[in-house]
Amino acid sequence: MRIEILCTGDEVLTGKITNSNFSYVSQKLEDSGLTVVWGTTVGDDRARLEEAFRLAAGRADAVIVNGGLGPTVDDLSQEIAAAAAGVPLVLNEEWLAKMESFFSRRSRVMPPNNRKQAMLPEGAEVLDNPIGTACGFALDIGKARFFFTPGVPRELRRMLEEQIIPRLLARSGAPGVIVLKRFHSYGIGESHADALLEGIEAMVPDGSVKLGFRAHYPQLETKLTVRGTDPDDVARKLAPVTAQVRLRLGNFILAEDDRTLEGVVLAALLEAGASLALVETFTAGQIAARIAHLPEAERAFRRGIVLRDLTELGGAVGLEEGPALGPLSEETAAAVARAARAQAGATHALAVLIALDPGADAIDFGGTIHIAIATGDRLAYRRSRILGGREWVRLGAVEMGLDCLRRFLQDLPVAERIDFEKV
Amino acid sequence: MRIEILCTGDEVLTGKITNSNFSYVSQKLEDSGLTVVWGTTVGDDRARLEEAFRLAAGRADAVIVNGGLGPTVDDLSQEIAAAAAGVPLVLNEEWLAKMESFFSRRSRVMPPNNRKQAMLPEGAEVLDNPIGTACGFALDIGKARFFFTPGVPRELRRMLEEQIIPRLLARSGAPGVIVLKRFHSYGIGESHADALLEGIEAMVPDGSVKLGFRAHYPQLETKLTVRGTDPDDVARKLAPVTAQVRLRLGNFILAEDDRTLEGVVLAALLEAGASLALVETFTAGQIAARIAHLPEAERAFRRGIVLRDLTELGGAVGLEEGPALGPLSEETAAAVARAARAQAGATHALAVLIALDPGADAIDFGGTIHIAIATGDRLAYRRSRILGGREWVRLGAVEMGLDCLRRFLQDLPVAERIDFEKV
Numbered sequence: 001m002r003i004e005i006l007c008t009g010d011e012v013l014t015g016k017i018t019n020s021n022f023s024y025v026s027q028k029l030e031d032s033g034l035t036v037v038w039g040t041t042v043g044d045d046r047a048r049l050e051e052a053f054r055l056a057a058g059r060a061d062a063v064i065v066n067g068g069l070g071p072t073v074d075d076l077s078q079e080i081a082a083a084a085a086g087v088p089l090v091l092n093e094e095w096l097a098k099m100e101s102f103f104s105r106r107s108r109v110m111p112p113n114n115r116k117q118a119m120l121p122e123g124a125e126v127l128d129n130p131i132g133t134a135c136g137f138a139l140d141i142g143k144a145r146f147f148f149t150p151g152v153p154r155e156l157r158r159m160l161e162e163q164i165i166p167r168l169l170a171r172s173g174a175p176g177v178i179v180l181k182r183f184h185s186y187g188i189g190e191s192h193a194d195a196l197l198e199g200i201e202a203m204v205p206d207g208s209v210k211l212g213f214r215a216h217y218p219q220l221e222t223k224l225t226v227r228g229t230d231p232d233d234v235a236r237k238l239a240p241v242t243a244q245v246r247l248r249l250g251n252f253i254l255a256e257d258d259r260t261l262e263g264v265v266l267a268a269l270l271e272a273g274a275s276l277a278l279v280e281t282f283t284a285g286q287i288a289a290r291i292a293h294l295p296e297a298e299r300a301f302r303r304g305i306v307l308r309d310l311t312e313l314g315g316a317v318g319l320e321e322g323p324a325l326g327p328l329s330e331e332t333a334a335a336v337a338r339a340a341r342a343q344a345g346a347t348h349a350l351a352v353l354i355a356l357d358p359g360a361d362a363i364d365f366g367g368t369i370h371i372a373i374a375t376g377d378r379l380a381y382r383r384s385r386i387l388g389g390r391e392w393v394r395l396g397a398v399e400m401g402l403d404c405l406r407r408f409l410q411d412l413p414v415a416e417r418i419d420f421e422k423v
Numbered sequence: 424m425r426i427e428i429l430c431t432g433d434e435v436l437t438g439k440i441t442n443s444n445f446s447y448v449s450q451k452l453e454d455s456g457l458t459v460v461w462g463t464t465v466g467d468d469r470a471r472l473e474e475a476f477r478l479a480a481g482r483a484d485a486v487i488v489n490g491g492l493g494p495t496v497d498d499l500s501q502e503i504a505a506a507a508a509g510v511p512l513v514l515n516e517e518w519l520a521k522m523e524s525f526f527s528r529r530s531r532v533m534p535p536n537n538r539k540q541a542m543l544p545e546g547a548e549v550l551d552n553p554i555g556t557a558c559g560f561a562l563d564i565g566k567a568r569f570f571f572t573p574g575v576p577r578e579l580r581r582m583l584e585e586q587i588i589p590r591l592l593a594r595s596g597a598p599g600v601i602v603l604k605r606f607h608s609y610g611i612g613e614s615h616a617d618a619l620l621e622g623i624e625a626m627v628p629d630g631s632v633k634l635g636f637r638a639h640y641p642q643l644e645t646k647l648t649v650r651g652t653d654p655d656d657v658a659r660k661l662a663p664v665t666a667q668v669r670l671r672l673g674n675f676i677l678a679e680d681d682r683t684l685e686g687v688v689l690a691a692l693l694e695a696g697a698s699l700a701l702v703e704t705f706t707a708g709q710i711a712a713r714i715a716h717l718p719e720a721e722r723a724f725r726r727g728i729v730l731r732d733l734t735e736l737g738g739a740v741g742l743e744e745g746p747a748l749g750p751l752s753e754e755t756a757a758a759v760a761r762a763a764r765a766q767a768g769a770t771h772a773l774a775v776l777i778a779l780d781p782g783a784d785a786i787d788f789g790g791t792i793h794i795a796i797a798t799g800d801r802l803a804y805r806r807s808r809i810l811g812g813r814e815w816v817r818l819g820a821v822e823m824g825l826d827c828l829r830r831f832l833q834d835l836p837v838a839e840r841i842d843f844e845k846v
Contacts, residue, residue, distance in 0.1 A: 012446075013449065016637055018441065022464070025438070028438075040464075041461070042460075278729075283712075285715060293705060297707075299732075305727070306701075306715055307727075309725070
């Protein structure tokens with residue numbers, strides 16, 4: 001089945017907003033085993049919308065149209081759709097009632113121009129939007145089935161997943177169930193992971209398991225798309241493959257599916273009844289910012305300290321009475337972690353201290369990262385060098401600090417060689 | 424002049440990467456007074472690329488093609504371009520020599536498949552790429568001028584600005600100079616700013632000044648695009664309009680052009696020889712993360728403290744011996760800012776303390792923000808309520824904290840009513 005995506009709206013066409021809806025829809029369809037073959041973007045312009053509809057109707061089996069369902073005069077999707085299908089616009093009483101109740105539940109009267117959102121091409125199939133006033137709909141134009149979706153990302157996402165993908169899968173004649181299994185890792189690059197997972201797809205000989213990757217430095221997402229006749233069939237195919245992926249990527253897997261590195265770290269702290277003190281330098285608060293705002297973090301995140309002048313390290317963690325701290329080293333990092341833990345009254349402390357190379361930012365600018373984790377009776381240390389410019393070093397150090405803590409809390413080796421560091 | 428953008432590549436089509444190149448190119452052209460009317464995305468597929476080239480060649484005056492100039496077999500842009508123009512591919516000896524020297528400067532031998540990058544359609548005009556091996560080029564196909572650009576964002580950006588936009592402006596016959604003037608503000612929404620700036624365009628009666636906005640919560644960017652015959656003409660037109668914008672948006676303008684809020688704050692601290700202590704709660708390190716990683720921040724950013732358990736506030740800033748701090752209030756915030764300043768030995772302290780509403784995250788979830796700024800002899804305080812969900816509150820509080828400090832350092836009123844807060 002050839003699927004096209006047609007994004008509408010002046011704000012998207014002129015780059016006023018980045019079109020993340022396109023990549024979201026496309027990725028979600030690919031993850032469901034469906035294939036997007038063409039993308040079009042046009043503004044709120046009658047002639048160009050008509051032309052884009054006509055071209056897609058002649059080329060595709062299904063078209064997802066995004067945007068143009070709002071109440072204002074520049075929202076043209078219903079009107080152009082009706083014209084392209086050669087049918088009139090008719091009032092959908094059911095959707096009108098739904099909108100009126102939507103407003104009355106918020107103690108507001110529906111403005112008259114919202115009525116336009118209930119005008120649908122005759123014969124259109126309604127696609128429910130439980131969280132907004134824009135009514136989605138499906139309609140045949142030419143030889144293609146068109147699916148019209150709202151521009152608001154959360155409304156689009158829900159409609160795509162609940163209403164559109166099941167209809168596309170039914171039309172594509174693909175077997176009943178498709179499941180996406182995801183593994184998140186830190187420290188191995190895409191080509192390395194691809195090599196480690198060689199032969200994984202062939203474990204299920206009928207070709208129903210597909211391996212894919214999505215790299216967003218410093219993390220890598222490994223994806224398995226599995227087709228089956230029913231949920232049991234999928235589970236039976238997936239189990240041995242999942243076990244192999246876990247075995248081969250091993251300690252580098254930091255979370256699966258919707259979980260995140262920071263979520264896993266926080267959950268491990270909460271489960272152990274532990275609390276965290278954090279000291280960071282050039283990461284500048286970004287490690288704290290990943291974890292400390294999460295719900296329930298107030299129970300485990302005790303204190304974060306951010307410093308840039310490394311000569312202030314001792315004083316900031318209450319070491320001013322002791323001997324002066326030397327340059328960054330295992331001893332310094334350990335002393336800082338231990339002192340921060342004591343100062344904050346936490347069970348665990350993580351210190352991520354960075355000695356930046358001298359000089360201006362450049363593509364080979366680097367830094368040396370010293371990470372220490374202390375509890376009452378344990379200490380772990382990791383030293384690493386990252387090159388690639390200030391931002392690259394900073395992003396890498398944030399992830400490395402959090403991942404070392406994840407490994408420590410899971411009793412895994414903290415200092416395992418990764419692909420992004422210089423030996 | 425009708426301009427189209429044609430993005431190529433499986434990674435973009437399947438949503439594996441978000442297509443930020445499209446919005447970058449589109450916005451940059453709009454900012455130069457040029458108009459994009461159509462966007463197309465196709466994968467690395469011969470037939471679909473040919474079809475996309477054919478359609479664009481029949482519709483547009485100019486087409487920017489992005490991607491497909493690499494050394495691998497799935498990079499097809501030169502080949503399809505030559506076929507569409509009906510000319511052969513010929514080796515460009517000059518570009519080949521350039522690539523060979525590119526590799527030898529890095530002490531590497533050029534791999535044989537890179538030779539492909541010097542094969543250009545006969546008659547193509549070379550567009551220089553001083554930072555990569557992909558050779559840009561321009562070529563007439565049908566009635567349109569096609570400009571081929573690399574997929575690597577920094578290579579694309581440089582080629583677009585230095586090579587392509589000047590050629591497009593020359594072809595469009597528009598007057599010689601276009602300048603983009605930008606104002607960044609925090610605290611006024613787009614429609615409010617639009618109302619405040621009513622009549623601004625008409626100050627220059629020949630229509631050569633265009634007003635636009637780009638909202639990215641919590642900041643708003645106000646843009647003036649000015650056309651003129653030469654730099655003097657533009658400067659003459661821009662001066663009174665710029666003065667009016669500054670007057671009407673007043674204290675809300677936090678920076679202009681390429682400057683940022685955090686950059687302005689850091690510059691003000693450095694200029695005053697001042698140093699900063701920072702205490703934050705639910706913003707979770709994000710305020711520190713905006714400022715403390717900047718070059719030279721090590722000279723002014725003294726210490727950041729991040730806490731989530733508000734009962735620990737006193738202890739963390741060295742107030743444990745004093746009376747227990749009560750619930751958040753002006754008094755609490757002032758005491759915390761003063762103590763943090765003394766503890767860190769800084770000239771200035773900023774405390775951004777947030778009492779979150781109870782309950783789970785929701786679209787109307789809110790928080791009360793208490794901001795105090797202390798020096799040796801001055802104290803400023805601002806209280807604000809923001810509703811809109813956890814992320815909305817957090818983003819708003821980060822910006823409000825930084826903007827209050829900016830106002831304080833610039834001797835402006837710290838507590839001025841903004842559009843995003845509940846009274």
